Amino acid sequence: MADRMQTMTVSIWREDGDDGRFEKYEVPARENQTVLDVVAYVQQHIDHTLSYRFACRVGMCGSCAMMVNGSPRWTCRTHVSKVVADDRLEVAPLRNLPVIKDLATDMDPFFEKWVAAEAVFHPSKTRHDPMAAITPDDPMRIAASEAIECINCAVCYAACDVVESNPDYFGPAALNRSWSLVNDIRDDGQDVRLAAVGSNGGCHNCHSQQGCVQYCPNELNPTLSIAGLKRETTKALFRRSR
Amino acid sequence: MLDLRLYMLQRLTALIMAPLVIGHIAVMIYAVQGGLTVDEILARTQGSVAWFLFYGSFVVAVSIHGAIGLRVISFEWFGLKGRALQLFSWVVFALLFGLGAKAVYAVTFAGGGL
Numbered sequence: 001m002a003d004r005m006q007t008m009t010v011s012i013w014r015e016d017g018d019d020g021r022f023e024k025y026e027v028p029a030r031e032n033q034t035v036l037d038v039v040a041y042v043q044q045h046i047d048h049t050l051s052y053r054f055a056c057r058v059g060m061c062g063s064c065a066m067m068v069n070g071s072p073r074w075t076c077r078t079h080v081s082k083v084v085a086d087d088r089l090e091v092a093p094l095r096n097l098p099v100i101k102d103l104a105t106d107m108d109p110f111f112e113k114w115v116a117a118e119a120v121f122h123p124s125k126t127r128h129d130p131m132a133a134i135t136p137d138d139p140m141r142i143a144a145s146e147a148i149e150c151i152n153c154a155v156c157y158a159a160c161d162v163v164e165s166n167p168d169y170f171g172p173a174a175l176n177r178s179w180s181l182v183n184d185i186r187d188d189g190q191d192v193r194l195a196a197v198g199s200n201g202g203c204h205n206c207h208s209q210q211g212c213v214q215y216c217p218n219e220l221n222p223t224l225s226i227a228g229l230k231r232e233t234t235k236a237l238f239r240r241s242r
Numbered sequence: 243m244l245d246l247r248l249y250m251l252q253r254l255t256a257l258i259m260a261p262l263v264i265g266h267i268a269v270m271i272y273a274v275q276g277g278l279t280v281d282e283i284l285a286r287t288q289g290s291v292a293w294f295l296f297y298g299s300f301v302v303a304v305s306i307h308g309a310i311g312l313r314v315i316s317f318e319w320f321g322l323k324g325r326a327l328q329l330f331s332w333v334v335f336a337l338l339f340g341l342g343a344k345a346v347y348a349v350t351f352a353g354g355g356l
Contacts (some may be wrong), residue, residue, distance in 0.1 A: 017284070020250075088300060162318070165318035166243050166317065166318055167317065168243060169243070196245035198245060199245055199246075200243060200245050202245065202246070204244045204245060204248070204249035205243050205244050230249070233246050234246075234250065237246060237250065
């Protein structure tokens with residue numbers, strides 16, 4: 001007689017233009033599996049209509065973030081054994097974003113805020129100019145380096161309580177990117193960027209609760225970046241009034 | 243919600259309030275420990291430009307600081323927006339300023355107490 005396969009129950013959020021609800025599925029309880037493996041198993045073997053988003057499966061693309069037992073996680077790098085609580089595994093779409101279907105969220109509001117926060121590069125040179133010389137020990141280069149490993153997964157955006165209560169707030173990822181550009185000497189858009197991050201949805205809304213820092217899968221510190229933006233916008237205010 | 247202008251106003255008023263709070267507490271402890279009567283206190287404060295400036299600037303700073311803080315809370319927790327939020331902020335400011343100004347007037351100007 002073959003060994004009976006060990007199974008576990010996973011609750012997955014199902015929503016398709018309706019109110020949505022959790023549905024339970026029995027999946028193999030493997031010693032080594034990620035949350036994304038479990039979701040993929042359900043879609044491939046139990047219900048083909050389950051929608052979710054992933055691409056690289058190695059923690060580079062930032063596509064597969066979901067709420068796992070109430071916390072935002074990159075599911076491809078999150079082992080079930082590390083997050084399962086009382087044999088309970090609950091997978092839901094990312095918080096603070098509209099749901100398209102099941103586990104797939106609409107990322108448009110997230111990225112629109114990157115543009116609103118001027119988290120876009122403003123070139124100061126053309127291809128005919130020599131390359132800017134930036135040494136690795138330059139303080140601005142070091143500050144930029146601390147902020148550039150963002151994979152745009154929106155885990156911080158889902159973790160942020162200010163985003164939840166203030167729909168206008170740009171959120172940690174967009175402001176973190178703005179901060180990396182404030183430290184880019186090649187960028188020619190600092191005035192417009194500081195005006196954008198000092199506007200209604202900008203950095204001054206941050207309460208420094210550091211949910212973003214706690215959950216960022218790449219261990220970035222958006223709160224520190226936002227503090228940098230607060231400092232620079234304040235300095236710019238005094239520069240202007242002189 | 244909080245732009246640079248409101249953020250700076252709240253921080254600057256906090257900076258003003260910090261030493262004034264310490265001064266206010268020190269004065270209260272001194273007055274109680276020393277056993278000063280109301281008349282003795284008023285004799286020192288009424289007509290005093292220094293005490294008027296001390297508590298006057300305190301009241302202005304508190305009114306601005308408190309109104310901005312409650313503005314954020316009422317927006318984030320209770321969803322007040324637009325004109326309602328503006329109105330709420332100004333009413334809080336006016337209330338705090340009105341009550342504070344009345345007290346400052348009584349302590350530094352009005353003769354014979356209230």
